[in-house]
Amino acid sequence: xxxxxxxxxxxxxxxxxxxxxxxxxxxxxxxxxxxxxxxxxxxxxxxxxxxxxxxxxxxxxxxxxxxxxxxxxxxxxxxxxxxxxxxxxxxxxxxxxxxxxxxxxxxxxxxxxxxxxxxxxxxxxxxxxxxxxxxxxxxxxxxxxxxxxxxxxxxxxxxxxxxxxxxxxxxxxxxxxxxxxxxxxxxxxxxxxxxxxxxxxxxxxxxxxxxxxxxxxxxxxxxxxxxxxxxxxxxxxxxxxxxxxx
Amino acid sequence: xxxxxxxxxxxxxxxxxxxxxxxxxxxxxxxxxxxxxxxxxxxxxxxxxxxxxxxxxxxxxxxxxxxxxxxxxxxxxxxxxxxxxxxxxxxxxxxxxxxxxxxx
Numbered sequence: 143x144x145x146x147x148x149x150x151x152x153x154x155x156x157x158x159x160x161x162x163x164x165x166x167x168x169x170x171x172x173x174x175x176x177x178x179x180x181x182x183x184x185x186x187x188x189x190x191x192x193x194x195x196x197x198x199x200x201x202x203x204x205x206x207x208x209x210x211x212x213x214x215x216x217x218x219x220x221x222x223x224x225x226x227x228x229x230x231x232x233x234x235x236x237x238x239x240x241x242x243x244x245x246x247x248x249x250x251x252x253x254x255x256x257x258x259x260x261x262x263x264x265x266x267x268x269x270x271x272x273x274x275x276x277x278x279x280x281x282x283x284x285x286x287x288x289x290x291x292x293x294x295x296x297x298x299x300x301x302x303x304x305x306x307x308x309x310x311x312x313x314x315x316x317x318x319x320x321x322x323x324x325x326x327x328x329x330x331x332x333x334x335x336x337x338x339x340x341x342x343x344x345x346x347x348x349x350x351x352x353x354x355x356x357x358x359x360x361x362x363x364x365x366x367x368x369x370x371x372x373x374x375x376x377x378x379x380x381x382x383x384x385x386x387x388x
Numbered sequence: 389x390x391x392x393x394x395x396x397x398x399x400x401x402x403x404x405x406x407x408x409x410x411x412x413x414x415x416x417x418x419x420x421x422x423x424x425x426x427x428x429x430x431x432x433x434x435x436x437x438x439x440x441x442x443x444x445x446x447x448x449x450x451x452x453x454x455x456x457x458x459x460x461x462x463x464x465x466x467x468x469x470x471x472x473x474x475x476x477x478x479x480x481x482x483x484x485x486x487x488x489x490x491x492x
Binding site: 229231234235236237238239240249251252254255256330331332334335336338356359362363364365366367368369370371372 | 423
């Protein structure tokens with residue numbers, strides 16, 4: 143099977159290109175597939191606050207909807223550069239015959255259970271754009287076309303589903319695209335385990351191959367250690383630490 | 389040495405319950421596998437289903453995968469892969485669980 147990963151990285155306040163190179167290295171090591179790194183749209187879509195950063199961080203996250211065109215592979219994993227692969231779990235998704243897979247459940251590393259996030263006044267279920275696995279089927283083509291359309295008309299969809307129009311989120315655009323392409327019904331196929339997030343309120347320390355993650359639980363400092371697990375690392379300070387590793 | 393950081397780190401107690409929860413999610417993820425175009429969760433339920441089919445002479449049954457897609461499978465192959473993966477990951481889970489218990 144001709145499979146590979148597409149990683150988007152646009153440098154701004156954070157050197158995503160450095161993260162993307164490390165992400166590509168890990169994709170090859172753990173999944174045994176090649177990667178291409180694409181520079182996303184340079185347009186600043188919005189700014190966002192992170193708990194670990196005083197100033198707002200510029201957010202350049204447009205252009206993911208071009209992943210199908212940008213991918214030279216028959217089956218592709220679309221990855222955020224800040225997704226830290228440390229296992230071969232995603233191989234099972236590459237071998238699946240489902241056209242399009244993304245995470246539907248998520249669990250913050252300091253949370254007690256996986257949850258499905260909902261957004262907007264209609265409490266629409268969220269599908270995470272952090273990791274997507276897709277083929278080149280008609281359905282996938284439709285999903286990316288819809289994703290592109292929603293990105294282009296984000297304000298309209300934000301008003302329709304009543305969510306924040308000023309802060310573009312690929313997760314919302316993807317969720318609505320999947321909803322549209324499933325005829326308004328909830329998609330049934332997803333990556334069958336939760337996306338593990340390390341939130342910006344946590345502090346990470348990498349002591350290979352173990353992550354020491356510190357956080358506050360009821361104002362009390364706590365920590366856990368994890369290894370060989372895929373993590374989505376959030377927060378400017380934590381991401382800078384990852385950049386410094388390489 | 390930054391003594392403030394050091395004392396804060398010593399105070400930060402290892403959260404055994406949370407580590408256990410994360411470990412459970414990690415190994416649940418590792419128990420998923422793809423075969424014959426379907427996606428499966430390696431565990432007693434799947435192994436029992438395969439055993440039931442084989443016991444009744446249904447060697448190539450149609451079974452629903454975790455996405456509720458009906459998939460025609462080789463029951464013997466599915467059972468072998470499910471059993472191997474389940475035991476391999478349960479053993480790894482056990483080892484890591486014991487390591488975590490020693491953390492302070």
